[in-house]
Amino acid sequence: MALIVQKYGGTSVSNPERIKNVVRRVAKFKALGHQIVVVVSAMSGETNRLIALAKEMQAYPDPRELDTVVSTGEQVTIGLVSMGLMQAGLKAKSYTGAQVRILTDSAFTKARILSIDEQNISNDLANGYVIVVAGFQGIDQTGNITTLGRGGSDTTGVAIAAALHADECQIYTDVDGVYTTDPRLVPEARRLKTITFEEMLEMASLGSKVLQIRAVEFAGKYKVKLRVLSSFEEDCEGTLITFEENNKMEQAIISGIAFNRDEAKITVRGVPDKPGIAYQILGPISEANVDVDMIIQNLGVDGSTDFSFTVHRNEFDKAMEILKNKVQGHIGALSVVGDNKTAKVSVVGVGMRSHVGIASKMFRSLAEEGINIQMISTSEIKISVVIDEKYLELAVRVLHKVFDLDQEPA
Ligand code: ADP
Ligand code: ASP
Ligand code: MG
Numbered sequence: 001m002a003l004i005v006q007k008y009g010g011t012s013v014s015n016p017e018r019i020k021n022v023v024r025r026v027a028k029f030k031a032l033g034h035q036i037v038v039v040v041s042a043m044s045g046e047t048n049r050l051i052a053l054a055k056e057m058q059a060y061p062d063p064r065e066l067d068t069v070v071s072t073g074e075q076v077t078i079g080l081v082s083m084g085l086m087q088a089g090l091k092a093k094s095y096t097g098a099q100v101r102i103l104t105d106s107a108f109t110k111a112r113i114l115s116i117d118e119q120n121i122s123n124d125l126a127n128g129y130v131i132v133v134a135g136f137q138g139i140d141q142t143g144n145i146t147t148l149g150r151g152g153s154d155t156t157g158v159a160i161a162a163a164l165h166a167d168e169c170q171i172y173t174d175v176d177g178v179y180t181t182d183p184r185l186v187p188e189a190r191r192l193k194t195i196t197f198e199e200m201l202e203m204a205s206l207g208s209k210v211l212q213i214r215a216v217e218f219a220g221k222y223k224v225k226l227r228v229l230s231s232f233e234e235d236c237e238g239t240l241i242t243f244e245e246n247n248k249m250e251q252a253i254i255s256g257i258a259f260n261r262d263e264a265k266i267t268v269r270g271v272p273d274k275p276g277i278a279y280q281i282l283g284p285i286s287e288a289n290v291d292v293d294m295i296i297q298n299l300g301v302d303g304s305t306d307f308s309f310t311v312h313r314n315e316f317d318k319a320m321e322i323l324k325n326k327v328q329g330h331i332g333a334l335s336v337v338g339d340n341k342t343a344k345v346s347v348v349g350v351g352m353r354s355h356v357g358i359a360s361k362m363f364r365s366l367a368e369e370g371i372n373i374q375m376i377s378t379s380e381i382k383i384s385v386v387i388d389e390k391y392l393e394l395a396v397r398v399l400h401k402v403f404d405l406d407q408e409p410a
Contacts, residue, residue: 002167003035003125007135007157010044011174012231013077016084022231023084025172026130030090037121037131037164039157040081042073047136047150063108067137067147071097074134074153081132091129095121097137097145102156104138104146107289111138111146112214113155116163125164133160154215162222169219169226170238171211176230177239178203178210180405181257186397188406192255194242199255199348202382206346207260216241252409253351253358257399259392263293263344264316265374267308268323270334273300280331281307284322290315293344294377294386304334308375310386316340342374343392346384347399359383365402371395 006026013019026036041047050070054061061069078094085092100121104111121131135153138146148155154171161169178200179189195203197220204213210228219226219241229238271277282292295309311319316338323336352358362383366373371394375386387395400406 001033001035003037003164004029005037005039005157005161005164005166005169007039007153007169007171008041008081008231009153009171009173010041010046012172013040013042013081014044016080018231019077019080019084022081022172023088025231026085027088027090030130035125037125037133037160037166038081039133039135039153039160040074040077041135041153042077046073046076064144067108067111067145071134071137071145071147074136078132078134085130085132091127092132093124093129094132094134096134097156098139098143100133100160102138102159104140104148106140106142106144106146108144108146110149111140113138113148113159113218116159118160118163121160121164148214149212151209151212152214154212155218158215158218158222158224158226161224161226162218167225169224171215171226171228172231173210173228174231175210175228176233176236177228178208178241178256180255181396181400182208182210182259185259185393186400186406188400190406190408192239193237194240195255196350197241197243198381199350200241202346202348202379203256203258206258206348206382206384207262207344208256208258252349252403252405253355254347254349254403254405255351256348257396257403257405258346258348259396260344261389261392262313263310263342263386264313264319264338264340265308265310265342265386266316266319266323266336266338267306268328268333268336269306270304271307272332273303273305277307277331281323281327282309284326285311285319288318288322290319290322294375294384296375310342310344310375313340341389342386343389344384344386345392345395345399346382347403348382350381352381352383361402362399365398366395369394369398 082092082094101117103115135156177191181189183189201216204216226241293310371391373385377384
């Protein structure tokens with residue numbers, strides 16, 4: 001007997017028929033003697049619909065109220081899934097994040113899980129119940145409803161698995177595993193049988209939304225056995241996230257290509273080239289809770305320089321406003337210019353540690369297509385470039401091909 005957490009995404013619960021499909025799988029695992037906790041997302045499209053509704057009331061919805069609204073999507077699905085399970089003759093019980101007591105910080109719309117009270121769930125499991133938990137939501141210290149950021153149900157799934165010391169966390173979605181790149185963009189993309197935890201962390205943080213980055217972080221921290229599988233196929237093996245590089249079956253240098261359309265670039269021009277400037281620019285940005293991704297400061301000429309960085313496109317307006325109103329005059333910069341039509345493309349692979357020439361191959365391939373690289377950042381196992389959004393698809397396809405990702409590694 002194993003304790004298994006199964007997380008189902010929006011498309012897997014998008015209508016009663018699909019919910020019944022979830023019920024069938026849960027019943028099958030239950031019949032094998034396993035204890036099951038189901039974590040569900042809202043029906044596909046529902047979270048977007050709720051956000052759009054909120055925006056009709058307020059151009060920039062109040063974050064606390066926005067979380068109150070968007071968290072309702074998951075409350076609907078936990079009830080429906082539980083009813084389906086009961087109809088199939090199983091004992092089932094739904095829990096919202098607050099009912100579990102998934103305690104988070106108070107960063108509305110992107111809260112972090114601090115702790116999970118697993119006692120009630122454990123008792124119910126011991127009494128034969130299938131537990132159905134609402135993904136994406138929690139409650140803060142003072143009882144406010146919070147949400148975990150888009151794609152946050154993955155994180156709920158893994159965090160619950162960690163709290164319960166589950167044997168496995170299975171992420172059921174609309175693809176049958178983690179691919180070399182998004183199969184919607186590149187049909188030649190291949191499913192990976194395994195991917196190392198480090199690579200998955202990079203892929204997720206660089207835009208592959210198949211797993212939310214915090215879910216991968218939790219899996220790494222608590223050593224949760226994590227697998228991505230299709231909700232629409234029986235007995236598929238999916239992709240296992242592994243912790244040991246040596247076990248890696250597929251020894252490709254590059255494992256995958258991630259991309260992110262949500263990158264916006266901001267440049268502060270003519271900044272005095274002296275100590276403290278980076279802090280004076282990024283301090284107010286960070287105080288406003290805007291996450292900064294890539295940062296580049298050029299070498300100074302005649303005592304002044306340009307300072308560029310990227311933020312999420314949703315936070316572009318906010319960041320520009322802060323820089324223009326609070327920073328530019330204060331530090332005596334020439335101007336603040338922005339471009340929110342940029343995208344980031346990254347190649348990821350642990351094999352990069354032992355191979356040279358990956359960056360030059362990447363840059364040459366992009367150059368041959370006439371794609372201008374605006375920013376570059378690297379780590380031990382990834383190289384990212386910021387480019388004009390209009391070249392994104394071309395760049396991903398070309399890189400997928402030149403790094404032979406469409407072929408099984410020898
Ligand atoms: P869910 O609603 O089940 O959480 P998501 O839409 O959040 O599903 O994530 C699954 C989607 O992630 C896939 O449909 C696919 O388009 C996308 N995706 C992006 N990169 C990858 C990748 N490398 N491998 C597999 N899927 C990917
Ligand atoms: N429903 C939420 C979203 O659409 C959470 C999730 O699906 O993981 O982002
Ligand atoms: Mg998702």
